[in-house]
Amino acid sequence: MTLRPGTRVRASSADPDHHTRLPRYLRGQIGEIVYAGREWPLPDDVARGVAAPRAETVYTVRFAAARLWGTGRHTVLADLWESYLERADSEDGSEADDEAGSEDHGEDDGPQEER
Amino acid sequence: MTAEPHHHDLPVAARVRRLEERVIAAGLASDGELDETLARFYARATPVNGARLVARAWMDPRFRERLLADGSAAAAELGFGPQVSSYQLRVVANSAQRHNVIVCTLCSCYPVALLGPSPSWYKSLAYRSRTVREPRAVLSEFGLVVPEEVDIAVWDSTAETRYLVLPVRPDGTDGLAEDELVTLITRDGLIGTARV
Numbered sequence: 001m002t003l004r005p006g007t008r009v010r011a012s013s014a015d016p017d018h019h020t021r022l023p024r025y026l027r028g029q030i031g032e033i034v035y036a037g038r039e040w041p042l043p044d045d046v047a048r049g050v051a052a053p054r055a056e057t058v059y060t061v062r063f064a065a066a067r068l069w070g071t072g073r074h075t076v077l078a079d080l081w082e083s084y085l086e087r088a089d090s091e092d093g094s095e096a097d098d099e100a101g102s103e104d105h106g107e108d109d110g111p112q113e114e115r
Numbered sequence: 116m117t118a119e120p121h122h123h124d125l126p127v128a129a130r131v132r133r134l135e136e137r138v139i140a141a142g143l144a145s146d147g148e149l150d151e152t153l154a155r156f157y158a159r160a161t162p163v164n165g166a167r168l169v170a171r172a173w174m175d176p177r178f179r180e181r182l183l184a185d186g187s188a189a190a191a192e193l194g195f196g197p198q199v200s201s202y203q204l205r206v207v208a209n210s211a212q213r214h215n216v217i218v219c220t221l222c223s224c225y226p227v228a229l230l231g232p233s234p235s236w237y238k239s240l241a242y243r244s245r246t247v248r249e250p251r252a253v254l255s256e257f258g259l260v261v262p263e264e265v266d267i268a269v270w271d272s273t274a275e276t277r278y279l280v281l282p283v284r285p286d287g288t289d290g291l292a293e294d295e296l297v298t299l300i301t302r303d304g305l306i307g308t309a310r311v
Contacts, residue, residue: 021273023220025247038203040275058275060205069248074267076247079276 001082003059007033008088011061011080019047022084026076029068030088034077035060042081056082125235157232159198165229165279166300167193168206170293173284182206186279190229198228202274208281209307213266216254216307217278218246226277230305237306247271257308280307 003009013028021043037058045053058079065072138144144152168190172179182189186204190196204226207215219225223238236242245253250267254260261267270278282304288296303309 021221023271025220035205037205037276058273060276065248072249074250074269076269076271078271079273 002057003033003036003082003085003087005033005035009033009059009061009085010088012084012086016044018044020044020084022080023078025068026063026078026080029063031061031063031078033059034062037079040081042083044081054083058082059085061085127238156227160228160231162229162231162300162302162305163297164195164198165226165302165305166297168195168229168279169281169300169305170296172206172281173288173296174293179208179281182281183208195228199226199277202226203276204229204279205276206279206281207268207270209283211265211283213268214254214261214307215268215270215278215280216246216250217270217272217280218243219272220244220247221273224272224274224277225306226279229279230302234302254308257303259309279305282311285311 008030009032010030011022011026011028015027037060039055039057041053041055058081060077061080063076063078065074065076068076135146135149138149139146168182171193172182178189178192181192183206186206187196187199189206190199190204209215217225219237220243223233223243225233225237227233242253247269250269251261254267272278282300284296285299288299291299300311301309304311
């Protein structure tokens, strides 16, 4: 699975009993891929001493503060391993309207898109 | 930052010391070896390194493009390759429309080689929890008032992907040489808690 910039994703809402790098405040939240970074070993596997930790693409995902906190015009960008994410496109239609706020912030958040 | 507590007073210092004692007890390294390794690393870790990347980007638009496209490769061009080899370096540019600020909510990840040792406040629970939630208020407490019309992007970093902010070149610096520009750039400017 390769997630292209612009893809809407939902962060996992799971509450694992082991180490993870998905911050709790992002669990279950919908954001947008802005950058596909390098592959890195999955910290959840590394911390548990898995012999061959899965290597996954780490994506920069942009979240609208208004969605995370109910207030604020800023955006929060976090680097998340692929297995923390699922596509949000298949969600029911009501989500699409909620997301309008996060689209207002333009397409210029990724450093690779800067001039 | 005169009110910062001394490092040895912080709970994290005691925690690090306990970890060091376990490493020593396990025979993995001696106290002297740990000190020497840290001293060697920190001797070369300074915000002057990050400032050199920024000043070069201000002077050379093509370097700026490369820096924003691939921070790790651009850092290597200036000789910092080995120091940033364990993570992906990404550089985010401030502009008239957007201000960037770096935080690590889960711990205190940060490109130490380019910014120097991180300040105590960067590791504090207050900075880590408030910056993602109310960055405008946090920045104003640093004396940086970001106008309402400027968007704020908060980058929550990990150990594998670390960030450096490229500040806007201040007005009135057109006549300065690259070395002089380097002296204008502060650690806080590279984190995003100061304008430059």
